[in-house]
Amino acid sequence: MSDDRHEDLLAQRESVREQEQEREDTPSVGARRAAAALAGVANVPGVAKPDAILVADDMSRHFGGVRAVEVEHLEIQRGTITALIGPNGAGKSTFFNLITGFDRPNSGRWSFDGRDISGAPSFRIARHGMVRTFQLTKALTRLTSLENLMLGATGQRGERLLASLLRPAWAAQEAGIRHRAEELLARFNLSHMRDEFAGTMSGGQRKLLEMARALMVQPDMILLDEPMAGVNPALTQSLLGHIETLRDEGMTIVLVEHDMDVIMSISDWVVCFAQGKVIAEGRPDDIRRDTAVIDAYLGSQRSLQEDQT
């Protein structure tokens, strides 16, 4: 490797570190807004939020004898980044699947934006404005990046069988969607992949593609299932940047994540699951010191270290 390239890399790493530092030092508009909104909220499981976009009650899902999810009450505050943490098998992903209609609970009611969506099929929940991504990225491999994104737009006239035969009926709308998709591709630095099959993309690019595709739905809330898993540090920073920007624009974000540094740096609220139940929730700093969370998930070593710094 030449020296030039080496310096480039060093400079890049430095800028990443600076961004990281900046994020922690100066909270963004959205972060301040979220902190203000959650200021008076006590850190007890199932606490009511001032402006909840998602409210879930008595959710349970059993697999045989295993009680995968047993959530009595959980509210997600609008316009915040809420992180779900917990050990493997705690029920975070199952809870995701339940509220997005990808799995059916044994019992429970949940509403989104004031509308009861209990038991609604997944595609309808997505149309209501609650969109998810998957732990194992689901890029549509034999569609181009642009097609992947354009698929995400809702209310497309050309998606009806008979109307699809009449190009003039949807051509104008299609052009608008294409324009929006191209903007999103540019925003996520994927413009160069525009006409490439998604199957030729790297794992990290697929993560970006999936997030961009979900945004094409123009959701009010986006659920990200381990968006940083298997992504290199520089790309993690860029993903985090995107997530924070979305929150600053007013979107609600829920994410499942295992990287505690990530969680502590970007989330406004943290919910900790263990054995299917919500055992704690609160601001990141409260969670770091919560004894129940330390016992179930963080481990004493980790939390002590964090305390000392």
Add this chain to the structure above:
Amino acid sequence: MDVLAVLSVAVRGALGPEAAIYALAAIGLNIHFGYTGLLNFGQVGFMLVGAYGTAISVLSFDAPLWVGVLVGMACAVVLALILGIPTLRLRGDYLAIATIAAAEVLRYLYRSSFAEPVTGGVFGLVQFAGEFYAVNPYTAPLELGPLRFSERALWLMTVAWGITFLAAGLVWLLVHSPWGRVLRAVREDEDAARSLGKNVFAYKMQALVLGGVLGALAGSLLAINSQAITPDAFIPIITFYLWTIMILGGASRVLGPILGSIVFWFLLTFLDAFLRGAMSAGWIPGGLLAPSDIGAVRFAAVGLGLMLLMVFRPAGLIGNQKELRLDVR
């Protein structure tokens, strides 16, 4: 052996009405598998209900032939709904099992003795397409050197190829629309399509009905072509010829099934005529191959050809080879 004669027989097979009919049924299958990823192993069942819907309407209800064709297509819609409602919510392999079984059940149903008053049982039905031949505009056969098409064949070819290319045009319009984009998304990953607000079940059902209706139309044409149908003409192997045709030409390509059918029928009729010619010329010793084996040998040869194609051109003749190299899942 007259090479020109052998070739003209082969060309007649490649352009004849059967090639068009198989191409049409394969276009239906291409909507199922090529674009939506549905594993339909019972396309012949759709052809059967199309053929019998046409013949029974004409013979038992004195309906005009065009009404019979529409009835055949309506039967395919019903069959698609019956197959799709229970299985399309399940994983893909269940549809495969259900379709292959349904096609066989239908064949036994139509040939059973209790259905004989309507379906003619094992003897089938004959002489129901007189109307079609009555309006034949061709008055003289077409002769191009050794190639000769009778006026009857010309009329059938005109209609069958006309419908086939219309169907290909329809598919082109559909797959180059947002509707087709959703269909391909369903093929790639149903859950991803669902997570973006697409009603996957509805799209799969629309695809199943549409492809089934094209299969039924092919069945009607097959019945009109031979003026005689028996249930045992609709055996499962027909479905696998259709799969061969689709894969040979290139799945998820609009013209793939048409090219596939032409090549398939060319090879079949060419090998048949060639082997017969070679045998009568004494090139093949009688102890090695009996004339009655030719039918089997030509299929073995087509199978060998297909294997070679899969090795060297796995996406088919006009398939997108780049597309196939992607890791699917």
